[in-house]
Amino acid sequence: xxxxxxxxxxxxxxxxxxxxxxxxxxxxxxxxxxxxxxxxxxxxxxxxxxxxxxxxxxxxxxxxxxxxxxxxxxxxxxxxxxxxxxxxxxxxxxxxxxxxxxxxxxxxxxxxxxxxxxxxxxxxxxxxxxxxxxxxxxxxxxxxxxxxxxxxxxxxxxxxxxxxxxxxxxxxxxxxxxxxxxxxxxxxxxxxxxxxxxxxxxxxxxxxxxxxxxxxxxxxxxxxxxxxxxxxxxxxxxxxxxxxxxxxxxxxxxxxxxxxxxxxxxxxxxxxxxxxxxxxxxxxxxxxxxxxxxxxxxxxxxxxxxxxxxxxxxxxxxxxxxxxxxxxxxxxxxxxxxxxxxxxxxxxxxxxxxxxxxxxxxxxxxxxxxxxxxxxxxxxxxxxxxxxxxxxxxxxxxxxxxxxxxxxxxxxxxxxxxxxxxxxxxxxxxxxxxxxxxxxxxxxxxxxxxxxxxxxxxxxxxxx
Numbered sequence: 001x002x003x004x005x006x007x008x009x010x011x012x013x014x015x016x017x018x019x020x021x022x023x024x025x026x027x028x029x030x031x032x033x034x035x036x037x038x039x040x041x042x043x044x045x046x047x048x049x050x051x052x053x054x055x056x057x058x059x060x061x062x063x064x065x066x067x068x069x070x071x072x073x074x075x076x077x078x079x080x081x082x083x084x085x086x087x088x089x090x091x092x093x094x095x096x097x098x099x100x101x102x103x104x105x106x107x108x109x110x111x112x113x114x115x116x117x118x119x120x121x122x123x124x125x126x127x128x129x130x131x132x133x134x135x136x137x138x139x140x141x142x143x144x145x146x147x148x149x150x151x152x153x154x155x156x157x158x159x160x161x162x163x164x165x166x167x168x169x170x171x172x173x174x175x176x177x178x179x180x181x182x183x184x185x186x187x188x189x190x191x192x193x194x195x196x197x198x199x200x201x202x203x204x205x206x207x208x209x210x211x212x213x214x215x216x217x218x219x220x221x222x223x224x225x226x227x228x229x230x231x232x233x234x235x236x237x238x239x240x241x242x243x244x245x246x247x248x249x250x251x252x253x254x255x256x257x258x259x260x261x262x263x264x265x266x267x268x269x270x271x272x273x274x275x276x277x278x279x280x281x282x283x284x285x286x287x288x289x290x291x292x293x294x295x296x297x298x299x300x301x302x303x304x305x306x307x308x309x310x311x312x313x314x315x316x317x318x319x320x321x322x323x324x325x326x327x328x329x330x331x332x333x334x335x336x337x338x339x340x341x342x343x344x345x346x347x348x349x350x351x352x353x354x355x356x357x358x359x360x361x362x363x364x365x366x367x368x369x370x371x372x373x374x375x376x377x378x379x380x381x382x383x384x385x386x387x388x389x390x391x392x393x394x395x396x397x398x399x400x401x402x403x404x405x406x407x408x409x410x411x412x413x414x415x416x417x418x419x420x421x422x423x424x425x426x427x428x429x430x431x432x433x434x435x436x437x438x439x440x441x442x443x444x445x446x447x448x449x450x451x452x453x454x455x456x457x458x459x460x461x462x463x464x
Contacts, residue, residue, distance in 0.1 A: 004218070004221040004225065004259055005218045005221055005222070006214075006218070007197075007214055007217060008217075008251060008252070008255040009195050009197070009217065009248055009251055009252075010251075011196060011197060011198070014195075014244050014247045014248060014251070015241075015244055017043070017044070017047035017247055018047065018050060018051070018241060018243040018244055018247065020047060020051055021051070022051050022052070022053060023048045023051055023052060025057070027048055028048065028049075028052060028057055028060065028061075029060075031045045031048050031049060032060060032061065032064045032302075035064050035068065035302040035303075036064060036067060036068075038068060038071060038072065038305050039305075040303060040304060040305060040306075041302065041303040043247060043250050043251065043254070045303070046246065046247060046250055046299060046303045047243075047247060049061055049299045049302075049303075050243040050246060050247070050299065051243075052295075055291075058291075058294075058295050058298075061295065061298050061299060061302070062294060062295070062298045062326050064298070064302050065297070065298035065299070065301040065302050065326045065327045066325055066326055068301050068302050068305045068327070069301055069325070069326065069327050069329070072305055072306060073329050073404075074374075074404075074405055075372055075373045075374050075435070076329075076373070076374045076376050076378075076404055076405060076408040077324060077328075077329060077330070077331065077368060077373045077374065077375060077376060078129070078308070078329060078330040078331075078376045078377070078378065078408075079127070079129070079330075079331060079332075079333045079361075079364070079365075079375055079376065079377060080127070080129040080130060080131055080166070080330065080331075080332055080333075081122050081127045081129075081130055081131070081332055081333060081334060081335055082130070082131045082132075082133050082168075082312075082332060082335055082336075082337065083115065083118050083119065083122070083130050083131070083132050083133070083152070083342075084133055084134060084336070084337055084338060084339045084341070085109065085110045085115055085132055085133070085134045085140065085145075085148055085339060086107075086108060086109035086110060086134040086135055086137065086139065086140050086339055087105065087107055087108060087134075087135055087338065087339055088107045088108070088109050088134075088135050088137040088139055088140070089135025089136050089137055090135075090136055090137055090138075090208060090209065091135070091136055091204070091208045091209065091210040091211075092204075092205045092208055093193070093203060093204055093210060094202075094203050094204075094205075094278075094280045095193075095203060095236065095238075095239070095272055095275075095278065095280050095281060096275070096278065097275035097276055097277060097278050098135040099278070100208070102276075102277040102278065103277065104276045104277025105276055105277060108338075108339045108340060109134075109137070109139045109140065109339070110148075110339050110340060112147055112148065112151045114339075114340055114343070115148050115151050115152060116151050116152070116154070116155045117343045118340065118342045118343055119151075119152050119155035119162060120155050120156075120157045120343075121342040121343050122162075122334075122342060123155065123156075123157035123158075123160045123161065123162065124157050124158075124160075125334060125360075125361045125419065126361055126377075126415045126418065126419035126420075127162070127333075127334075127361070127377070128160075128162060128163045128164070128377035128379065128411065129162070129163065129164045129165075129166070129186075129377055129379065130152065130162055130164075130165055130166070131165075131166045131167070131168055131189070131332075132145070132148060132149065132152065132165060132166070132167045132168070132169075133167070133168040133169075134169070134339075136170035136209060136210065140169075142172065142176045142179055142180075145167070145169065145180070146179055146180070146183050149165055149167070149180075149183040149184075149185060150183065152165055153165065153184070159460070160418070163377070163379040163383070163461070164186045164379040164382055164383075165184075165185055165186060166185065166186045166187040166188070166189060166232070167180065167185050167187075167188055167189065168189040168190065168191075168232075169188070169189075169190065170190070170209065170210070171190060171209075171215055171216055171219035171222070172219070172222065172223070172226075173222065173226075174222045174225050174226040175226070176226070177222055177223045177225070177226025177227065177228055178226045178227055180226070180228065181226060181227040181228055185228070186230060186379075186382050187230040187231060187232045187265050187266060188220075188223045188228045188230070188231050188232065189231070189232035189234065189266070189268065190216070190219050190220070190223075190231075190232075190234075191233075191234035191235060191236060191268065191270075192216060192217060192233070192234070192235055192248075192252070193216075193235060193236045193239065194235060194236065194239040194240050194245065195217075195235065195244070195245060195248030195249070195251075195252070196239075196240045196244060196245075196248075197213050199239060199240045200213045201213070203239055217252075220233070220252070220256060220264075221256075221259065221260075224256070224259075224260045224262075229262075229265075230265035230266075231256070231264055231265060232264060232265060232266035232267065232268060232308075232310070233249055233252055233253070233264045233266070233267050233268070234267060234268035234269070234270065234310075235248075235249065235269075236270055236271075236272060237269065237270065237271045237272065237286075237288045237293070237296070238271055238272035238284040238285065238286055238287055238288060239272070239285060239286065240285070240286055241286055242286065242288050242292060242296060246296060246299060246300065249267060249300070250303060250304075252264070253267075253304060253307070263304070263307065264304075264307055265307065265308060266307065266308040266309070266310050266330065267300060267304065267307055267308070267309055267310070268309075268310040268311075268312070269293075269296060269297060269300075269309065269310070269311060270312055270314050271288055271293065271314060271315075272284050272287075273314050290319065293319075293323075294322065294323065294326060297309060297311075297323050297326055297327040297328060298326045298327055300327065301326065301327030308329045308330050309327050309328045309329050309330070310328070310329075310330045310331070310332075311323055311324075311328045311330070311331050311332075312331075312332050312335065313331075313332050313333075313335040313358075317359055317364075317367070321367065321371065324368075324371070324373065331364075333359075333361050333364040333365070334359070334360055334361040334364065361419075362419070362420060362421050362424055365415065365420065365424055365428070366421075366423070366424045366427065369424065369427045369428050369431050370427070372431065374405070374408040374409060374412055374431075374435065375408075375412050375415065376404075376407070376408030376411055376412060377411035377412075377414070377415065378404065378407040378408050378410075378411050378463065379463070380403060380407040380463030380464060381403060381404075381407075383463065384403075384463070384464075386403070402444065402464075403463075403464050405435075405439075406444065406447065406448050406451070406464055407463045407464055409432055409435065409436070409448060409452065410451055410452070410455060410462050410463060411463075412428065412432065413428075413432060413452050413455045413456070414455055414460055415428075416428040416429060416432075417455065417456065432452065436448055436449060436452070447464070
């Protein structure tokens with residue numbers, strides 16, 4: 001039987017794993033010892049970690065995640081910003097402010113000129129990577145989106161331009177994914193919201209496109225069949241037991257690995273947040289505490305060590321700073337979640353959810369520098385063809401670090417020279433000097449210094 005386009009989630013099996021016995025100290029230590037080999041974990045291993053409830057034991061999980069994060073990603077942290085191109089939607093998801101029946105928000109679909117203007121504002125702040133996102137509507141069809149991608153790539157601000165566009169769109173056909181591929185997108189992102197098919201029906205009313213559970217579940221198969229190299233998974237935490245969702249993400253990743261030879265490039269972890277006109281968000285069925293949220297991030301980091309973990313501005317700055325330490329490798333910065341909000345804050349125009357982190361781009365980067373992190377806008381792997389299975393072939397033996405750290409420093413140096421406040425620039429230059437001094441290979445150190453000097457001299461977009 002063709003492994004593609006079928007239901008690979010065994011609901012009963014996953015809930016049985018969730019509800020097993022609490023592991024002994026010896027069982028936990030055995031799983032964490034396996035995790036420190038940085039080869040990933042099995043579904044059963046992850047189930048053991050999810051059943052841990054003791055705070056001291058959870059701390060051991062988090063320390064193992066910190067080890068994995070530092071071993072693979074070091075101090076590099078990728079930054080991006082979302083561009084909401086529209087909040088019109090034909091679906092009626094009970095948890096979302098964009099849902100069709102919500103009368104509390106103004107609706108808007110950006111014109112191509114407005115998308116270009118939004119892009120220019122982000123470029124002016126120093127962004128190089130964006131995520132295009134919208135509701136599901138005939139007004140945001142594949143023709144609209146291909147043109148939006150072209151206009152975003154074409155936008156210029158003082159010579160600066162977007163170097164990578166990721167997209168978060170409703171499920172498409174294989175032929176439509178081929179069109180996206182031709183537009184040179186990066187990662188295709190689509191959240192399952194919940195992998196529980198019973199709960200899915202409850203939260204996604206019949207009569208709308210999103211009510212089709214299997215169509216959404218198999219969207220990544222169609223994306224990869226259509227030539228998309230990198231895909232991003234995600235669920236909305238709070239709908240069902242988070243432990244079930246984590247196991248389901250593992251099953252989804254294993255399915256993609258089996259069928260296409262490559263699992264997800266990223267996994268996102270949003271929690272339900274309050275939204276205008278959405279009573280559901282005031283009575284979340286399965287709320288996830290801050291402590292459990294930290295546990296979730298830590299478990300996925302050691303279970304899928306080479307997969308990027310994305311954290312949005314739903315979370316506040318303190319939570320984001322802590323989670324960076326235990327597994328997060330990509331964050332949005334200076335984000336807005338309503339269409340047109342970067343260029344003109346329109347009163348009453350609907351946001352998808354409430355923001356937790358309201359810091360400016362420069363504030364975010366300044367705080368990252370204080371923590372010793374490299375704010376990276378790198379797009380080198382994508383543009384050199386190190387994507388999909390080729391990326392993982394380099395990542396798993398640890399070879400990808402020879403590109404990621406230098407490229408991160410190059411884009412960081414660009415930001416400091418072109419956009420940073422004087423205080424941030426001074427701190428950032430000192431951090432770059434410190435990090436370069438720690439590079440063990442003299443040849444790599446020389447290459448890094450040569451390219452940093454070129455950037456200081458005015459060259460841009462240098463990558464290995």
